[in-house]
Amino acid sequence: MTETPLIGSYPSGPAGAPLAGARIGVVTFPGTLDDRDAARAVRVSGATAVELWHADTELADVDAVIIPGGFSYGDYLRAGAISRFAPLMGKIVDAANSDAKLPVLGICNGFQILTEAHLLPGSMIKNDHLKFLCRDQVLRVENNTTAWTNAYAAGQDITVPLKNQDGQYIADEKTLDALEAEGLVTFRYMGGNPNGSRRDIAGISNAAGNVVGLMPHPEHAVETGYGPGHTGTDGLGFFASVLNTLLGGK
Amino acid sequence: MPRIVVDVMLKPEILDPQGKAIVGALPRLGFTAFSAVRQGKRFELTVDGEVTEEILAQAREAAESMLSNPVIEDVVNVEVVAD
Numbered sequence: 001m002t003e004t005p006l007i008g009s010y011p012s013g014p015a016g017a018p019l020a021g022a023r024i025g026v027v028t029f030p031g032t033l034d035d036r037d038a039a040r041a042v043r044v045s046g047a048t049a050v051e052l053w054h055a056d057t058e059l060a061d062v063d064a065v066i067i068p069g070g071f072s073y074g075d076y077l078r079a080g081a082i083s084r085f086a087p088l089m090g091k092i093v094d095a096a097n098s099d100a101k102l103p104v105l106g107i108c109n110g111f112q113i114l115t116e117a118h119l120l121p122g123s124m125i126k127n128d129h130l131k132f133l134c135r136d137q138v139l140r141v142e143n144n145t146t147a148w149t150n151a152y153a154a155g156q157d158i159t160v161p162l163k164n165q166d167g168q169y170i171a172d173e174k175t176l177d178a179l180e181a182e183g184l185v186t187f188r189y190m191g192g193n194p195n196g197s198r199r200d201i202a203g204i205s206n207a208a209g210n211v212v213g214l215m216p217h218p219e220h221a222v223e224t225g226y227g228p229g230h231t232g233t234d235g236l237g238f239f240a241s242v243l244n245t246l247l248g249g250k
Numbered sequence: 251m252p253r254i255v256v257d258v259m260l261k262p263e264i265l266d267p268q269g270k271a272i273v274g275a276l277p278r279l280g281f282t283a284f285s286a287v288r289q290g291k292r293f294e295l296t297v298d299g300e301v302t303e304e305i306l307a308q309a310r311e312a313a314e315s316m317l318s319n320p321v322i323e324d325v326v327n328v329e330v331v332a333d
Contacts, residue, residue, distance in 0.1 A: 123319055128265070170264060
């Protein structure tokens, strides 16, 4: 029986393609929504997307991991709170903190999971206006030295979709000051704060720069015809960046 | 069956947008005496049998490590309720 191609599936490049050896894992939890788009974005950038399941106990030799957006476990307890205890998360936390510094990107619910797993500081609470907000959002790249942002220019403005209800980034003043002082604020909202996030923070990284989390969705802005303004592909830089990182052994 | 009740509240310094919406709605039903509302979470952990000190300690640990996120929330109460 031939399998019907899934809507939105994007073919992998030929086996010998130059970047096909880069294996980027995309984790699916119960309730994840954007795993397919994230995997598609990986393939668009030329790398190989590797499907990972939350209950897996091995990382399948991936070179980097994306934790995509959605509503894992229905946001029960707190957004990301239950996913944090998935078997695979333990592996991801260990690999991210190891000398190998596995690059990890958390998008939206993935960012929430990374804060619950203590890979990134702070937390997200309900938007200050209480509404689900979906719009194209301008972000400033504040730090272009991380594993996921090195293809951007420092201070570059990019536009990617934003869609969430629990998007208000908060941390205590001491943590916020430390993030600013160490240059760990990776992205800031431009053109108005969409959710009350402290200091307009849209995304942050860990000190080593291999772990990045942000609320907006770069994986939805990688192909002409689908991104912001129907032409926007500003999200591609994330995927180009991690390939730079892997190729450069950075 | 005895239950261990765990109450979790957002930290006082963190704005509670849901509480704010509720306090805004109360006067519309004639409840005008309340100047602020903060919304929290109550967990009920059922224990099959007696609640020992060890089980209570487990509940406290679960409250701090899983039921609440210390970045944004405080555990304000852990108590045993007998039926």
